[in-house]
Amino acid sequence: MRLLTNHIATPTTRAIRVALDGAPFSYRAGQAAAIGRVGDLLTPYSIACAPSDTERDGYLEFLVKVDGSNRFGALVTALEAGTELQVTPASGGFTIPASATGHPLLFIAGGTGIAPLRSMIREYLRQSPAARPALVYSARTPEEFAYGEEFRALADEGRLDLTLTLTGDAREWRHARGRAGDHHLAELATAKTVCFICGPPAMVVDVPEALVRLGVPRNQIRTENW
Helix, strand or coil: CEEEEEEEEECCEEEEEEECCCCCCCCCCCCEEEEEECCCCCEEEEECCCHHHHHHHCEEEEEEECCCCCHHHHHHHHCCCCCEEEECCCECCCCCCHHHCCCCEEEEEEHHHHHHHHHHHHHHHHHCCCCCCEEEEEECCHHHCCCHHHHHHHHHCCCCEEEEEECCCCCCCCCEECCCCHHHHCCCCCCCCEEEEEECHHHHHHHHHHHHHCCCCHHHEEEEEC
């Protein structure tokens, strides 16, 4: 496998595409795989594209935080197209279960936690084009909403109920503010809603409690840390 493209997604992340070059790679929306240069230690990341994207286009997409906390995030900005990469088989149970069929879906993301949720949303909308899932997405600054234009376009088309909420300061921000909580979720959460949460540890702890207070059964709440 090789690096196909490497572009800036937000000021602190890169969206990279890995060409499969004909190699088979199966996964479910929401799963993760570990990635790295050939011979390096591998770092796990959620796959940010949908299985139908990969089947059609022949690549995997990952949203990589640029920092020094792990080997791949520390070197990703310097990687050039054509670099040979290793990718492990996909794994993980953070996926849309069959039991969610017929239920309204609510996705709640913070920061790069959007990656597996994007995969789920894209695949779900392809399989259920008449559906209208909801996404509550929080970021620290207006520039940190990865795939923001894509989600806004879906919202404009009436295919996604979108709430963008800012946790930092910005004078020109006209949307919601604060960490995702009861006041953002009250009109979206019901006893029938199936919820998917991915983001910082505090979000993954606090948001399920908010959803339970709003009447969502715990067995309909699925979480993933990043």
